[in-house]
Amino acid sequence: MRLAPPMLIAAGLLAGCAATPEQQAAQAERDAGHAAELAQQLDGFTAGDAQACLPVNTTRRTRYYGDTILYEVSGRLVYRTDTTGGCNLERDDILVTQTPIGRLCRGDIARTIDRTSRFQTGSCALGAFVPYRKTTEG
Template identity: 30%
Template structure:
């Protein structure tokens, strides 16, 4: 049986996609990351995930928990961002997360963010945001 090149390409793409989607599900946070996240969300409860959050002039303050978890604080709400792909190197400060948005004051699910080497300024990869889960204080 002879497979044509487009068929092989499609099979390869599907295998790569399956690997990427499985890799995020298999990654468990370290105990230190779990502890940092629990402390940051203490006294708060999760709301329904949202696709976008406001970030006019960088008002949503970002805090990195690990390469798989980023927090954004907008006033009293903390949004938990679990990127669809790992943001390799942001936890240890080796890379900076750069988002380029023109004409919008929002950060959204599906945004592709560049990872830039802090020392050289060269692009070192990218990661894609997923939905944002809001955590608000329990009243």
């Protein structure tokens, strides 16, 4: 079967987008590092029931671990949301969310912007917000 030239070009572009084994190994290593950092950050905290929304005026700090975002409310309370990916959070881009109702909700779309060029570099959907409370030691 003979492919038309445009189809060959499209097939070549798709093949060029496929990750090499080295890139896949590097990504797996980054993912393992993010998982270890996240586990360390949440050590001593207990997860609660997931919530659909998070009031943005209560958060004082945001941290990124791969496709996971932690919103710190206090030293004893953080909220975790897992994104759909695609936000380039590990590149030190700026996370931009728009919330006319004063809270972030599951399914809201977040965008990332390059710090230097101010061009959009990605977007992702936010997941449910899981509260993690510091376990009191007896």
